[in-house]
Amino acid sequence: MKPAAAAAHLRRRAAELGFDSCRIAAPQSSPEQAERLATFLAAGRHGTMDWLAEEPERRADPRALWPEVRAVVMLGVNYGPAADAWAALARPECGVVSVYARNRDYHDVIKGRLKMLGQSLAARAGGSFKVFVDTAPVMEKPLAARAGLGWQGKHTNLVSRDFGSWLFLGALFTTLELPPDAPESDHCGRCRACLDACPTDAFPAPYQIDPRRCVSYLTIEHKGPIDRALRRGIGNRIYGCDDCLAACPWNKFAEAGRETKLAARDDLAAPxxxxxxxxxxxxxxxxxxxxxxxxxxxxxxxxxxxxxxxxxxxxxxxxxxxxxxxxxxxxxxxxxxxxxxxxxxxxxxxxxxxxxxxxxxxxxxxxxxxxxxxxx
Structure with a gap:
């Protein structure tokens, strides 16, 4: 199968499996991302996430992770909320759970489908594949931006013109030579809504984040007592935080996610x-x-x-x-x-x-x- 035909099959099968976006990136290294990661780690902004500091060279270059890779397929699944993501913030007797965590673990849902997609591609076009859903030193957001799923906004998360800030990401590495897609350009302009929405001032500058101040890091990754100076800013957020995502004006083009396994459980909307x-x-x-x-x-x-x-x-x-x-x-x-x-x-x-x-x-x-x- 020719590369263009293999890519066309890949997109059709991805849509059939429930992926909302499918784009291809070349697996070359990114000196800019390597430099940004080194600066991030040198400043200690990874906090207690020691795994981020392990083998940083493998994060910046997909070929260092798997030398045989010839193309990186980036997949997105829309998980846009059906209701206002901020609604429970006004109810102090209730807790606020990040939209992504209001049902099944997305890693389990997406990884199985990535494997099915890889098997379908290998059966039709040959080659080998590996799949990753936040399970290896893969810089999903920069790769997704390079593939054209969106761009990394000032909050450092991916922003899509079609789905706003609500995309789960998965990666399929393949030994097949597939034609890469064009990257998406930055459309943030002068907007700083995401930066201003942060309740704990976790953004030292646009396009930079200090996770040690981020509510998501504090409530999920941080194992010990939370810094007393940041506790009031947490409000009633008990697992993660969506404020910078929900504030993005590009969400006006987003639709509610259609994956029922990821739809909010009633008991987690405002527990x-x-x-x-x-x-x-x-x-x-x-x-x-x-x-x-x-x-x-x-x-x-x-x-x-x-x-x-x-x-x-x-x-x-x-x-x-x-x-x-x-x-x-x-x-x-x-x-x-x-x-x-x-x-x-x-x-x-x-x-x-x-x-x-x-x-x-x-x-x-x-x-x-x-x-x-x-x-x-």
Missing amino acids: ALADLAELDDAAFRARFSGSPIKRIGRDRFVRNVLIAIGNSGDAGFLPILARRLGDGSALVRGAAVWALARLATPDAFDAARARHLAAENDANVRDEWRLGADDI
Whole structure:
């Protein structure tokens, strides 16, 4: 099969499998991306994401990851929300879960289809293939921009003229020589809506992000206590953040995603914080089976929920906080202390401190009691 015919077959089969966008990039290295990654790592902006610093040369050059690759096929699946992504932010008694995590783990959904696409291509045109969905040192967003799926906006995420900011990405590496598509040009212009929308000022400059200040990093990747200076900005976001995505004016052209496995579950559109704060490990695992939320574990998740409770301004949560002060996880106890300092009266906080501080053996939690007493 000639390269152009193979590419045409690839696009037809991708559409049949539910992919909304399919474009091809050449696998050459990108000196610009290598330099940006090196600067990012040198500044320590990867935080605790140590895997980002591992073998950075493989991230900048697909051929370093797989020397036999001759073309990179970038696939996109639209996951645009059917309702306002910001709606739950106005309900402090509820938690806000990032749109991408409101149903099945997209890695599982997309990877299986990528394998089917690769098998179909190999059967018709020959060659070998490998598929990646955020599972290897592949810089999906720069590759998607090079392939023409969109461009990297000022928030560093991909923006599509057809789907706005709501695209899941997957990559199919193949040994076939396929004709590359033209890259998309930048259409951000003077707009800075995404930068201004960030609740924690995570963008030091346009086209740069400091994940250590990003709500998505803090609520998902960060394992320890969250920086006290950033907790108020988290609001009631309990898993990820969509603010910079939702603010993009290009979303006016987006449509709701059509993949039912990725459509929002009713119980995750605006889950009650009171229910989530009471989850033990077994209940957490049962509730989030098959969800990307499950991977952060119960303790980190409840930490996030308690920060949201502390930001709620609702003293009705105090009985729940009292129970979490005795939680088996120091991470949870520390978040409960902070929330208590936000919602309790000074006398109530001092009484709780007298009951719990003497028995507390975790240094971080003891610091929370001390700093909470200063704050209240």
